[in-house]
């Protein structure tokens with residue numbers, strides 16, 4: 286039997302599209318405040334907006350006689366006929382937001398226009414709209430939303446922790462704020478001011494106050510006009526690139542909106558400057574005649590469509606490309622040489638990730654000419670032989686013959702335990718050792734990673750992590766989502782020896798690190814820990830934190846490209862001789878390559 290649904294049900298279903306989480310409510314309310322001409326906007330949230338959201342603006346206010354319609358669906362003051370959509374200059378246009386919010390929460394509006402002596406208020410509880418009542422209030426509007434999703438428990442269950450929702454709200458406000466530097470915006474969460482953005486900041490200043498001060502020095506302002514189309518904003522230096530795309534911020538005529546071909550074009554322009562898997566950061570505005578954009582293509586107004594999308598993509602690409610190349614040219618004109626590519630080992634032996642060597646904190650970059658003229662590995666006529674790793678395993682007389690199938694079988698003897706203690710460091714990357722079976726070439730970084738990894742694991746198993754307290758805590762500026770996640774898992778981290786705590790609304794402080802990792806800059810450790818996942822995966826990771834922590838921490842291990850002292854090498858080899866799994870680093874790369882006596886003799890034609 287087909288029935289028409291009751292209007293409340295219709296609205297609750299529609300609300301599913303508009304109101305996904307507290308941040309969507311904040312977005313709609315702040316956009317309304319902006320549309321109403323508000324210049325000072327204050328957002329207050331309690332418990333991540335799940336309990337209460339209040340948005341106060343100093344805009345025009347509601348006409349008292351309009352109030353009964355405010356929570357009605359398809360009721361708007363911003364458009365009356367379809368053609369209006371072609372030149373829409375407001376952020377809202379559907380007349381849907383308040384109706385949706387009012388149907389899934391307890392909402393109220395108090396508002397007074399500048400030309401009226403008194404204000405009026407109206408309530409809407411789960412879609413039941415009350416009668417407007419006179420009330421005293423300042424000019425402008427104040428919307429309050431309590432108990433979001435109280436009548437749609439399924440939705441409520443999907444809410445994340447208050448900390449995560451709060452972080453999302455903070456990100457969202459920051460994103461809105463970048464499009465409107467003339468707004469004065471404040472976010473207060475649980476009674477504490479967490480974001481304060483005064484009107485008149487420059488885009489760079491605002492970007493930095495929203496997403497971390499250390500970003501400010503790496504933002505390049507851009508501005509280009511292509512006929513009626515203008516591109517303007519800031520783009521981040523390639524070394525600011527992130528593992529997620531959260532700071533790819535694109536605005537179209539003042540509205541934050543994604544458009545795939547535009548985003549793709551910008552990434553293309555960055556491509557030659559970025560490592561794979563990294564996303565650039567930028568805040569770019571495209572301004573073009575409103576009839577060239579369709580804003581009505583996404584239920585949360587999060588996407589737009591361009592009439593001439595290729596043209597827009599081309600303009601964005603050109604703007605970003607020119608800025609990045611101009612910057613590279615300026616850098617080399619100033620006598621700054623780009624670090625040369627690391628030489629590839631001819632053996633095809635896996636290359637180490639570049640950032641371990643290109644780093645600024647003192648690690649020496651291997652001398653490229655020396656390395657190229659003297660390849661690190663003996664060139665061998667090995668066409669008929671199995672690849673290196675397996676070969677050394679099979680020809681190792683002590684090795685069990687069926688061990689060349691899998692990586693690092695536990696039964697294989699520990700080569701470091703058998704080495705005679707003499708060594709030579711080459712290229713600050715490799716160690717040559719003498720063992721009873723032949724010559725060992727060790728990747729010092731991979732080996733160090735393995736040692737650190739096993740120690741951490743042992744300490745963890747024994748529940749005896751040694752913590753190195755920092756004399757002066759290290760303060761790290763973070764993206765709100767990253768910070769929220771850290772706060773959430775702080776206890777688990779502490780159990781692993783990493784002691785972090787809140788320092789300011791946008792920063793965390795590191796108070797202690799696991800002693801095994803004390804050689805690594807604490808900030809680097811923290812960032813390595815954050816780097817590996819998109820924010821959405823993070824909450825789930827809480828359970829696996831110890832595992833992750835180990836592998837992240839190892840990734841941050843120093844020692845590739847470091848000239849080691851003899852004592853350090855001896856200590857490393859000593860530690861290696863007791864490893865459970867000495868043959869591979871925790872990410873699977875080999876730690877050691879063995880050239881047996883037999884191979885060396887054959888190569889030098891001492892024996893056929």
Ligand SMILES: Nc1ncnc2c1ncn2[C@@H]1O[C@H](COP(=O)(O)OP(=O)(O)OP(=O)(O)O)[C@@H](O)[C@H]1O
Pocket residue numbers: 313317318320321342344345346347355360361362363376377378379380381382383384426
């Ligand atoms: N803060 C405010 N100050 C003054 N008027 C407001 C405010 N918020 C909403 N309004 C009025 O209420 C109407 C309904 O708001 P609502 O957000 O539901 O729809 P909209 O903004 O017109 O469209 P959309 O659904 O796309 O947001 C608006 O058209 C506007 O006239």
Ligand SMILES: [Mg+2]
Pocket residue numbers: 313316317376377378382383
């Ligand atoms: Mg609206």
